[in-house]
Amino acid sequence: MPDYALARERMVTHQIAARGVRNQRVLAAMRAVPREEFLPPGLAEFAYQDSPLPIEQGQTISQPYIVALMVEALRPGQTDRVLEIGTGSGYAAAVLSRVVKEVYTVERHEPLARVAEERFRRLGYGNIHVMVGDGTLGWPAEAPYDAIVATAGGLEAPPALLAQLKVGSRMVIPLGPTPREQELLRITRVSAERYEREELGRVQFVPLVGAAGWNERGGIPPPPHRRAAPVGGAAPVISLLREVAERVEDIDSAPIGALLDRLGGSRLVLLGEASHGTAEFYRMRARITRALIEQKGFTVVALEADWPDAARVDRYIRRLPPPVTQTPAFARFPTWMWRNAEFGTFAEWMRAWNAKQPEPARQVRLHGLDLYSLYASIEAVLAYLDRVDPTAGGLARERYGCLTPWQRDPATYGRLAVTGRYRSCEEPAVRMMRDLLARRIEYARLDGEDFFDAAQNARLVTGAERYYRRMYYGSVESWNLRDSHMFETLQRLLEFHGPDSRAVVWEHNSHIGDASATELGAMG
Numbered sequence: 001m002p003d004y005a006l007a008r009e010r011m012v013t014h015q016i017a018a019r020g021v022r023n024q025r026v027l028a029a030m031r032a033v034p035r036e037e038f039l040p041p042g043l044a045e046f047a048y049q050d051s052p053l054p055i056e057q058g059q060t061i062s063q064p065y066i067v068a069l070m071v072e073a074l075r076p077g078q079t080d081r082v083l084e085i086g087t088g089s090g091y092a093a094a095v096l097s098r099v100v101k102e103v104y105t106v107e108r109h110e111p112l113a114r115v116a117e118e119r120f121r122r123l124g125y126g127n128i129h130v131m132v133g134d135g136t137l138g139w140p141a142e143a144p145y146d147a148i149v150a151t152a153g154g155l156e157a158p159p160a161l162l163a164q165l166k167v168g169s170r171m172v173i174p175l176g177p178t179p180r181e182q183e184l185l186r187i188t189r190v191s192a193e194r195y196e197r198e199e200l201g202r203v204q205f206v207p208l209v210g211a212a213g214w215n216e217r218g219g220i221p222p223p224p225h226r227r228a229a230p231v232g233g234a235a236p237v238i239s240l241l242r243e244v245a246e247r248v249e250d251i252d253s254a255p256i257g258a259l260l261d262r263l264g265g266s267r268l269v270l271l272g273e274a275s276h277g278t279a280e281f282y283r284m285r286a287r288i289t290r291a292l293i294e295q296k297g298f299t300v301v302a303l304e305a306d307w308p309d310a311a312r313v314d315r316y317i318r319r320l321p322p323p324v325t326q327t328p329a330f331a332r333f334p335t336w337m338w339r340n341a342e343f344g345t346f347a348e349w350m351r352a353w354n355a356k357q358p359e360p361a362r363q364v365r366l367h368g369l370d371l372y373s374l375y376a377s378i379e380a381v382l383a384y385l386d387r388v389d390p391t392a393g394g395l396a397r398e399r400y401g402c403l404t405p406w407q408r409d410p411a412t413y414g415r416l417a418v419t420g421r422y423r424s425c426e427e428p429a430v431r432m433m434r435d436l437l438a439r440r441i442e443y444a445r446l447d448g449e450d451f452f453d454a455a456q457n458a459r460l461v462t463g464a465e466r467y468y469r470r471m472y473y474g475s476v477e478s479w480n481l482r483d484s485h486m487f488e489t490l491q492r493l494l495e496f497h498g499p500d501s502r503a504v505v506w507e508h509n510s511h512i513g514d515a516s517a518t519e520l521g522a523m524g
Contacts, residue, residue, distance in 0.1 A: 011048045019065055082100045093116070094119075104145070105128060155176070202261065269298070297502060325376070402428055
């Protein structure tokens with residue numbers, strides 16, 4: 001059984017307070033309201049993810065941070081009467097009910113309204129009142145209100161809602177020129193005829209449908225045969241995608257300011273992908289990364305690539321002498337993943353950026369996180385030891401000699417080792433790594449960065465050797481070894497580059513997702 005109380009606390013700390021929500025009453029409400037109770041059966045385990053989730057009637061429950069942000073933006077008072085447009089699951093109304101006196105909420109989907117009412121009764125939220133109707137017309141019988149919040153986006157603020165605000169009161173509503181392009185606004189009624197607007201940031205909500213909003217067609221609805229799909233069917237997924245997806249008309253000019261704002265002060269930004277492909281995706285990923293480097297101070301780009309290969313590009317972009325090596329970079333499958341024009345263009349941009357930085361600490365670094373580079377990493381360790389400690393270099397050749405016959409075909413080594421037709425090379429590889437790390441103080445005194453590179457390559461030899469053996473057992477262990485290695489490498493990079501370092505990670509979705517939610521994670 002998940003510890004939902006702990007999950008709520010982490011949500012408030014890491015998703016909400018860390019992004020700037022400061023109202024202590026709002027934070028307390030977010031801690032108190034059980035979001036898992038407002039989700040359809042089967043989705044409770046995802047309640048505290050930092051994202052919207054599908055609910056009944058093809059609708060969504062908003063991201064927790066957005067709920068907190070909008071409630072705080074209302075500047076709620078303990079004696080306030082608040083009108084909410086779009087009850088949905090009832091979660092936002094429940095949060096509001098903890099910080100104001102009365103909540104009046106309007107929902108156009110009667111099934112949603114009835115489910116929400118039942119939840120309010122069961123959980124004891126007696127100060128929430130629900131009406132089925134057109135939200136763009138408000139709830140005039142209970143007007144005027146101290147605050148109004150809309151959880152759907154319109155073209156303009158509906159006149160009926162403006163009229164139902166008290167003078168001096170506020171409305172928070174997403175407005176924009178299309179059903180999917182919106183700015184979150186706070187509208188304050190300063191007199192009977194005058195309203196002031198404040199922009200709070202880019203957002204994306206479902207369309208505000210009604211007499212003073214978008215019509216069904218304007219809201220880009222799902223096909224008619226999908227509208228009544230059951231929970232967990234196609235309609236909630238499609239609706240969720242429509243809410244969170246951002247349309248890109250042109251890669252070079254598409255606005256990304258809202259994305260950068262949402263990232264806040266994050267130390268890590270994970271840019272996933274599904275296919276390791278398409279030039280368009282590579283260009284957009286590079287553009288986002290350039291913005292993070294220029295505007296947010298990121299200095300590390302970590303790739304799903306082999307460490308020695310990325311190190312060669314890193315030395316190029318920082319105008320350092322190339323390493324002595326006989327191995328071509330990015331030579332293993334899939335070669336096209338990095339040996340393409342789009343990545344080359346990005347590397348040239350990083351080189352030009354670094355040339356303009358007066359301080360080395362502001363230069364961007366490029367590192368590989370992956371596990372496959374057995375031969376190239378052996379070569380790198382030997383080259384390092386030959387330069388700083390030739391005696392140790394000779395010992396390393398002897399120990400790595402076990403792996404020498406399989407340098408070009410480590411997968412064959414793994415197959416023969418697990419079948420008993422060739423001895424395991426694990427012990428000498430591990431001894432070599434331990435010896436190198438044992439002399440870290442002596443070696444690092446010569447050049448800390450070169451030692452860090454050599455130590456990582458020595459770790460790679462042991463990790464790759466183990467990986468190629470385990471891959472033949474047919475279990476998930478080899479996969480978990482690889483992911484663990486990449487995560488540990490990223491941790492070492494952040495530690496090495498200091499507490500102010502910030503990294504962009506380019507990896508496949510299967511590596512940067514939540515492993516506990518996957519089949520392999522459950523098995524491993």
